[in-house]
Amino acid sequence: MDKMPKWADVVLTPLISLILAMAISALVILAIGESPREALTTMVEGALGSSYGWGFTLYYATNFIFTGLAVMVAYHAALFNIGGEGQAAMGGLGVALVLLYLPLPHWGLALPAAMVGAAAFGAAWAFIPAILQAKRGSHIVITTIMFNFIAAAALNYVLVNLLRPVGSMDPATARFPEATNLPTLSDIAAGFGMEWGRNTPVNVTFFIALLACLLVWVLVWRTRLGYQIRALGKSEPGAVYAGINPVRITVIAMLISGGLAGLMAINNVMGESERLVLNAVEGAGFIGIAVALMGRNHPLGIFLAALLFGFLYQGGGELALWTSIPRELIVVIQALVILFTGALDNMVRMPLERIFLATRRSKGAAR
Amino acid sequence: MNIRDSLIAIIVLAICLIWALADGPAAQQGIGSALRLMTPLLLACLAGLYSERAGIFDIGLEGKMLMAAFTSASVAFLTGSAWLGLVAGIGGALALSLIHGLASITFKGNQLISGVAINFLASGLTVLIGQNAFGLGGRTPALSGAGRFNPITLPGADAVRDVPVLGPIYSGLISGQTILVYVAFALVPITWWVLYRTRFGLRLRAVGENPASVDTAGISVTRLRYAAVAICGVLTGIAGAYLATGLSAGFVKEMTAGRGFIALAALIFAKWRPWQALFATFLFGLLEAIANLYPNLDLGIVTVPSMFMNALPYILTVVILAGFVGRAVPPRAGGEPYVKER
Numbered sequence: 001m002d003k004m005p006k007w008a009d010v011v012l013t014p015l016i017s018l019i020l021a022m023a024i025s026a027l028v029i030l031a032i033g034e035s036p037r038e039a040l041t042t043m044v045e046g047a048l049g050s051s052y053g054w055g056f057t058l059y060y061a062t063n064f065i066f067t068g069l070a071v072m073v074a075y076h077a078a079l080f081n082i083g084g085e086g087q088a089a090m091g092g093l094g095v096a097l098v099l100l101y102l103p104l105p106h107w108g109l110a111l112p113a114a115m116v117g118a119a120a121f122g123a124a125w126a127f128i129p130a131i132l133q134a135k136r137g138s139h140i141v142i143t144t145i146m147f148n149f150i151a152a153a154a155l156n157y158v159l160v161n162l163l164r165p166v167g168s169m170d171p172a173t174a175r176f177p178e179a180t181n182l183p184t185l186s187d188i189a190a191g192f193g194m195e196w197g198r199n200t201p202v203n204v205t206f207f208i209a210l211l212a213c214l215l216v217w218v219l220v221w222r223t224r225l226g227y228q229i230r231a232l233g234k235s236e237p238g239a240v241y242a243g244i245n246p247v248r249i250t251v252i253a254m255l256i257s258g259g260l261a262g263l264m265a266i267n268n269v270m271g272e273s274e275r276l277v278l279n280a281v282e283g284a285g286f287i288g289i290a291v292a293l294m295g296r297n298h299p300l301g302i303f304l305a306a307l308l309f310g311f312l313y314q315g316g317g318e319l320a321l322w323t324s325i326p327r328e329l330i331v332v333i334q335a336l337v338i339l340f341t342g343a344l345d346n347m348v349r350m351p352l353e354r355i356f357l358a359t360r361r362s363k364g365a366a367r
Numbered sequence: 368m369n370i371r372d373s374l375i376a377i378i379v380l381a382i383c384l385i386w387a388l389a390d391g392p393a394a395q396q397g398i399g400s401a402l403r404l405m406t407p408l409l410l411a412c413l414a415g416l417y418s419e420r421a422g423i424f425d426i427g428l429e430g431k432m433l434m435a436a437f438t439s440a441s442v443a444f445l446t447g448s449a450w451l452g453l454v455a456g457i458g459g460a461l462a463l464s465l466i467h468g469l470a471s472i473t474f475k476g477n478q479l480i481s482g483v484a485i486n487f488l489a490s491g492l493t494v495l496i497g498q499n500a501f502g503l504g505g506r507t508p509a510l511s512g513a514g515r516f517n518p519i520t521l522p523g524a525d526a527v528r529d530v531p532v533l534g535p536i537y538s539g540l541i542s543g544q545t546i547l548v549y550v551a552f553a554l555v556p557i558t559w560w561v562l563y564r565t566r567f568g569l570r571l572r573a574v575g576e577n578p579a580s581v582d583t584a585g586i587s588v589t590r591l592r593y594a595a596v597a598i599c600g601v602l603t604g605i606a607g608a609y610l611a612t613g614l615s616a617g618f619v620k621e622m623t624a625g626r627g628f629i630a631l632a633a634l635i636f637a638k639w640r641p642w643q644a645l646f647a648t649f650l651f652g653l654l655e656a657i658a659n660l661y662p663n664l665d666l667g668i669v670t671v672p673s674m675f676m677n678a679l680p681y682i683l684t685v686v687i688l689a690g691f692v693g694r695a696v697p698p699r700a701g702g703e704p705y706v707k708e709r
Contacts, residue, residue: 028492028495032495032496032499033499080477080479080480082479082483128685129685132685132688132689136688136689136690137690138685138688138689138690139688139697141426141479142426142631142632142635142684142688143685143688145426145628145631146628146632146681146682146684146685147681147685149625149628149678149681150678150681150682150685153674153675153677153678153681154674154678156674157672157674157675160674161672286483286487289480289483293480324498324499325495326494326495326498326505328490328491328492328494328495328498328505329491329495330491331487331490331491331494332487332488332491332492332495333491334487334491335484335485335486335487335488335490335491336484336488338480338483338484338487339466339470339480339481339484339485339488342476342477342480342481342483342484343470343471343474343476343477343478343480343481343484344469344470344474344476344481345474345476345477346474346475346476347469347474347476350474
């Protein structure tokens with residue numbers, strides 16, 4: 001028998017975790033002599049108060065949807081992929097190579113090509129940890145951490161020594177061809193004669209992210225492969241007994257995960273900076289962990305959690321601009337969300353379960 | 368100890384020897400620098416060793432070191448005493464250890480996720496508090512004088528300076544380090560002794576391999592694991608304090624720069640054993656020192672870019688984990704919360 005109704009598990013526990021994280025963050029703000037209420041107002045106004053704020057919030061959310069989905073797919077196979085950061089960085093390299101070396105006349109053609117490049121490079125970067133986990137039992141958490149660092153070093157080398165335009169001091173590639181620049185949502189709005197979110201980076205990738213949510217949902221809950229992934233995640237001996245090849249499913253799940261993390265690059269590299277710069281991912285790979293945990297490893301939850309973190313990210317930037325609270329406050333909130341929804345899950349869950357059991361018992365007694 | 372176990376030691380000593388023969392003065396400088404760079408790695412590696420041998424995975428070494436570096440630099444600046452700074456550093460790291468213990472022992476949560484959270488918590492809190500307290504963009508003011516751990520000249524260092532071979536080694540490498548370097552090196556035999564020659568050590572290793580057997584013997588798994596996590600906090604605290612008050616003069620935002628993860632790599636490289644940890648961290652310290660001294664290392668046939676040297680610890684760890692060069696097998700109950708049968 002379930003100790004808690006499903007809605008409590010899906011809605012109540014993440015909500016309480018979030019409230020706990022926010023309460024502690026408020027205490028931290030109080031401790032450094034600032035007003036939490038003022039901080040919250042600044043964040044809400046800066047991130048949601050104007051179409052400009054929304055433009056950035058949605059841009060960040062797009063990144064986090066991809067990295068959140070990446071963590072989620074691996075998580076359903078009981079693999080903890082913390083290599084999203086490196087996989088997304090490699091995805092950026094894939095995008096840059098496609099856009100710099102393939103003559104693509106229009107963004108409509110460049111986008112699918114870049115997506116293939118991004119996903120292929122991201123997946124390739126996840127492949128070695130995946131095969132090592134599947135065949136040699138090397139712990140995927142450690143190997144993906146190591147691959148984050150190796151990716152950073154490799155990208156540094158490629159940008160400084162290979163892709164940097166002659167005469168440039170900046171470790172970055174040349175600008176991508178003008179024709180391949182993605183239309184931003186403000187361009188699209190302008191096409192309809194509306195003014196929305198001028199000078200914001202949110203672009204058509206946002207819709208691709210929404211589509212990705214849907215496709216991942218279909219994959220995980222409506223296909224044979226998704227069933228195999230979940231079966232492996234629940235119990236490896238059970239999966240093997242059912243004739244599922246754990247090596248194959250582990251590798252496939254990680255390839256999908258790495259591909260999704262890599263796909264983030266069409267948003268930040270192709271859509272926003274329009275060239276590949278050093279450290280383009282800016283921690284979005286790690287935020288994916290918080291997003292997936294908060295979103296209870298479901299695409300809808302991940303969408304909502306990504307919006308929340310997009311809001312926090314944009315709001316945090318505004319906070320740093322208008323108050324003396326540095327934007328690292330967001331890192332603290334992110335840490336607390338991961339702590340409460342991920343590691344201290346039982347701390348929130350145990351008392352709740354007790355309450356639900358008690359109410360059920362008292363109902364039973366009354367009957 | 369068979370030949371395979373001493374492989375890292377042989378490689379490390381061979382590198383030192385070749386370097387010394389090729390370019391004596393540069394080698395002395397480089398190896399001295401490697402000794403200083405390996406100290407935080409060694410301390411963090413031993414910290415992880417206690418924790419993981421007791422079955423608590425810890426990928427939060429980085430965060431604990433960072434927190435300790437910050438608290439120690441702040442207190443050392445405010446009080447002017449590096450020793451009080453050290454105490455504060457240990458306190459800072461212990462506080463995070465307590466969170467890790469709560470999450471992974473008491474509430475039986477996911478140890479890896481808890482470690483990730485602790486890394487972010489440290490990275491955010493240090494800048495948040497630092498900016499608020501000192502207003503220097505997350506840095507602490509520069510330390511000087513008694514606010515730092517200064518080099519100690521060992522007795523007789525000057526007298527033997529001119530003795531060939533042994534003179535430079537004693538006066539240039541062994542003497543003239545800060546006290547925390549000697550502490551770190553002394554902790555290697557101490558850890559070995561505690562782990563393999565004391566009752567506590569036996570229980571600690573047992574609780575990482577098979578906690579149920581420890582429980583059956585009537586010993587508290589919870590208490591043992593908390594003890595291990597606390598030792599881990601103390602050692603990462605010393606590591607962080609050394610970074611901020613020994614190696615450099617103050618705290619800088621994100622100053623651990625992945626050292627916690629290199630220490631983790633060294634721990635796997637050393638297969639969770641103290642003497643091997645010494646040589647693994649020495650190897651990684653050497654790599655860092657070489658990368659610093661020669662940004663583009665010219666080996667005649669190929670030029671090795673510094674990025675490769677920096678990434679080498681991580682690459683080596685993946686190779687070791689893959690089990691092609693001597694398999695690294697973690698403690699069997701590592702990462703699993705212990706649930707008593709009811």
